[in-house]
Amino acid sequence: xxxxxxxxxxxxxxxxxxxxxxxxxxxxxxxxxxxxxxxxxxxxxxxxxxxxxxxxxxxxxxxxxxxxxxxxxxxxxxxxxxxxxxxxxxxxxxxxxxxxxxxxxxxxxxxxxxxx
Amino acid sequence: xxxxxxxxxxxxxxxxxxxxxxxxxxxxxxxxxxxxxxxxxxxxxxxxxxxxxxxxxxxxxxxxxxxxxxxxxxxxxxxxxxxxxxxxxxxxxxxxxxxxxxxxxxxxxxx
Numbered sequence: 316x317x318x319x320x321x322x323x324x325x326x327x328x329x330x331x332x333x334x335x336x337x338x339x340x341x342x343x344x345x346x347x348x349x350x351x352x353x354x355x356x357x358x359x360x361x362x363x364x365x366x367x368x369x370x371x372x373x374x375x376x377x378x379x380x381x382x383x384x385x386x387x388x389x390x391x392x393x394x395x396x397x398x399x400x401x402x403x404x405x406x407x408x409x410x411x412x413x414x415x416x417x418x419x420x421x422x423x424x425x426x427x428x429x430x431x
Numbered sequence: 432x433x434x435x436x437x438x439x440x441x442x443x444x445x446x447x448x449x450x451x452x453x454x455x456x457x458x459x460x461x462x463x464x465x466x467x468x469x470x471x472x473x474x475x476x477x478x479x480x481x482x483x484x485x486x487x488x489x490x491x492x493x494x495x496x497x498x499x500x501x502x503x504x505x506x507x508x509x510x511x512x513x514x515x516x517x518x519x520x521x522x523x524x525x526x527x528x529x530x531x532x533x534x535x536x537x538x539x540x541x542x
Contacts, residue, residue: 319474358475358520358532371528406474414524415462417482422474 317341319423321407327429333395336426339388340409348420349382349392350406358406364390365413397430404428433458433525437533444511445541452506452536454521459499462524466495466506469518469535478519479506511540 320339328334340347348363362372367384375382379398384390394401404425412418434457444450454464463482467475479488479495481504487496494507508515520535 357534358522360530408474414528414530417463417480419465419477419480420475422476424472424474 319407319409319421321405321423321426323426324424325427325429327431328397329431330398331396332430333393334397334401334428334430336392336405336407336428338390338392338407338423340390340407341421342388344409344411344421345387346410346413346420347384347390348408348410349390350408351376351403352406352425353403361392363414370413399430402428402430433523433527433529433531435521435523435531435533437519437521437536439536440534441537441539443539443541446511446513448511448540449507449509450511450538452508452519452538454504454506454533456502456504456523456525456531458523458525458527459502460526461499462526464495464497464504464524465522466493466504467520467522469520475520508538511538513540513542516540 322337345366349361352358361374362382364384382392404427406425408420408422410418410420436455438453465480466478469475481488481497492509497504516539518535518537522532524530
């Protein structure tokens with residue numbers, strides 16, 4: 316089992332640029348989650364999908380952020396335009412079932428994003 | 432608004448000690464509570480998940496308890512080892528549909 320795969324592992328770019336983060340969930344997992352982790356705010360759930368459909372995007376900070384899941388094996392989180400305050404580690408996770416279940420989430424190793 | 436607090440923020444113990452990490456939450460209307468481990472530069476690993484109807488879960492040297500009425504959970508680690516060194520986070524999924532994480536406890540186990 317390859318686990319949740321995220322790319323890139325590190326991204327450094329200048330403010331105003333578009334940033335695209337990628338995630339491949341574990342095969343067979345119907346739920347996919349995007350998180351952001353910063354020192355100031357800790358770990359925050361941004362959005363999650365069930366069967367490729369966005370279920371709750373209330374954690375997405377603003378309209379500059381968007382997420383898609385075109386198929387069961389791929390999701391993207393896009394920031395356009397990026398700002399220095401978007402600098403954080405972004406995690407993707409997948410699970411067999413939803414947040415209220417007894418199924419654990421499996422996390423990728425994250426993308427460390429730095430906006431200059 | 433649900434708030435999750437973890438105490439202490441950091442803990443250093445000698446190898447072999449038993450230890451307790453604490454997590455408290457302000458809203459007892461929860462579906463479940465999870466304990467995670469995070470190693471530097473890595474994502475989270477789920478350790479134990481306690482449903483709201485349960486009082487504890489055990490896995491190996493780890494035991495997590497849940498007292499919903501008082502808004503508290505503890506993670507007990509028996510016979511700690513240097514390999515247990517990591518940051519431990521608790522997260523609560525409440526009935527308002529929100530998943531809230533604590534800030535974590537950074538544990539260091541010295542050989």
